[in-house]
Amino acid sequence: MEFRYLPITEKDKREMLSTIGVQSTDELFADIPESVRCNGELNIKPPKNEYALTKELTQLASRNINIKAHTSFLGAGVYDHYIPSIVDHVISRSEFYTAYTPYQPEISQGELQAIFEFQTMICELTGMDVANSSMYDGGTALAEAVNLSAGQTKRQKVLVSKAIHPESLAVIHSYVKGPGLEIVEIDHVNGVTDMDQLESELDEDTASVVLQYPNFFGQIERLDRVRELVDQQKKTMMITSSNPLALGYLTPPGEFGADIVVGDAQVFGIPAQYGGPHCGYFATTKKLMRKVPGRLVGQTKDEEGRRGFVLTLQAREQHIRRDKATSNICSNQALNALAASVAMSSLGKQGVRKMSWMNIQKASYMKKQLEESGFEIAFTGAFFNEIVVKLNQDVDMVNRKLLEKGIIGGYNLSRDFPELSSHMLLAITEIRTKEEVDQFIKEVGDICG
Numbered sequence: 001m002e003f004r005y006l007p008i009t010e011k012d013k014r015e016m017l018s019t020i021g022v023q024s025t026d027e028l029f030a031d032i033p034e035s036v037r038c039n040g041e042l043n044i045k046p047p048k049n050e051y052a053l054t055k056e057l058t059q060l061a062s063r064n065i066n067i068k069a070h071t072s073f074l075g076a077g078v079y080d081h082y083i084p085s086i087v088d089h090v091i092s093r094s095e096f097y098t099a100y101t102p103y104q105p106e107i108s109q110g111e112l113q114a115i116f117e118f119q120t121m122i123c124e125l126t127g128m129d130v131a132n133s134s135m136y137d138g139g140t141a142l143a144e145a146v147n148l149s150a151g152q153t154k155r156q157k158v159l160v161s162k163a164i165h166p167e168s169l170a171v172i173h174s175y176v177k178g179p180g181l182e183i184v185e186i187d188h189v190n191g192v193t194d195m196d197q198l199e200s201e202l203d204e205d206t207a208s209v210v211l212q213y214p215n216f217f218g219q220i221e222r223l224d225r226v227r228e229l230v231d232q233q234k235k236t237m238m239i240t241s242s243n244p245l246a247l248g249y250l251t252p253p254g255e256f257g258a259d260i261v262v263g264d265a266q267v268f269g270i271p272a273q274y275g276g277p278h279c280g281y282f283a284t285t286k287k288l289m290r291k292v293p294g295r296l297v298g299q300t301k302d303e304e305g306r307r308g309f310v311l312t313l314q315a316r317e318q319h320i321r322r323d324k325a326t327s328n329i330c331s332n333q334a335l336n337a338l339a340a341s342v343a344m345s346s347l348g349k350q351g352v353r354k355m356s357w358m359n360i361q362k363a364s365y366m367k368k369q370l371e372e373s374g375f376e377i378a379f380t381g382a383f384f385n386e387i388v389v390k391l392n393q394d395v396d397m398v399n400r401k402l403l404e405k406g407i408i409g410g411y412n413l414s415r416d417f418p419e420l421s422s423h424m425l426l427a428i429t430e431i432r433t434k435e436e437v438d439q440f441i442k443e444v445g446d447i448c449g
Helices: 010-020 050-061 085-091 109-126 138-153 166-175 195-201 223-230 286-291 316-320 334-372 395-404 434-448
Strands: 157-161 182-186 206-213 237-242 260-264 280-284 297-301 307-311 386-390 423-427
Touching: 085 334, 109 280, 109 297, 109 307, 109 334, 138 157, 138 166, 138 206, 138 237, 138 260, 138 280, 138 286, 157 166, 157 195, 166 182, 182 195, 195 223, 206 223, 223 237, 280 286, 334 386, 334 434, 395 423, 395 434
Parallel strands: 157 182, 157 206, 206 237, 237 260
Antiparallel strands: 260 280, 297 307, 386 423
């Protein structure tokens, strides 16, 4: 057959039409009015055979710029980290690769245990009591946390720091249209949330306060101060979106009294993948355990006393109860959660801490070298692995010239923060070398004069 990727013959078509009792394909569309049907041929290229199609797609793919051939300093929510080789080996096994949902625990113990281990490690990193089996990504997890806080407190006002990821902020605005929540955005000062404005906006109608730690600019927020302010209003919750790798070194939000901690596990074992799919996590206190969206895996014993794992506390049907549902999400990212679990297990506790520490040290080296080269660093506070540098040229133009040198530059902050025109957000992870950092500074210096 010429088109092996469309394995159907004319004989196959006739047999299918005969089986369902129609004479032609056109009869299948008889109920669709002629006025809305497409008359004529579609304006697309004619089909190619399998070999020619594969060759064309390969040529197109080779035009993409990737982080294997280029040195990347682009972060802003998706990062270039070390991925242990064992990750791909484990997630490629058919019993994991093809699994969707472990509905039958008696034949899904491996999948259930993997999810349980993911939950456990997320709890250890965040300092929280319970975590779910993963969510689509960090942005939707954060929006789910906002809705949960409103449902739990019966309040309609949520204070959200503008220093969170702008895409997460957009997702929150979309999510709250249904329940009709009021979102009050809190400005940033010197790259961190404006505590004075936060205090003035905080009142008895506030359901929760939302921050990112480290925030979108890489700065470390004062969660202890936020907790003090939140405690002034009974029932108001503190929600933190956190990079889980950073929590390998930073004090976890749970120790500051966070009520909900969410984030994206992309930093552990998940490639950038054009921005997704990734793996969100959702961790909270025992008090809110029954309000957690998505799924939970619990550990138990069977009638013979053997350890086992099951989906627990909530059935899938809970999530299709219309206005009574706690969430509209009833799925998870099991394969990516497995990748994150394998990566964390491979690194171990000390490895995660060392990896986190290397991010801090290498970013500090970048900051020092930029300052010595005459560049202005925008913010002066403590930071993790991202810094904001001010350029004297258009950021997009600088990035285009860097690409010619084999370097993927930083994020143009003017896209989301007009007040930060000519500012670039740079990410420096543990796999960036001293030579790569020095080369970046040299090239940017040449471009900016």
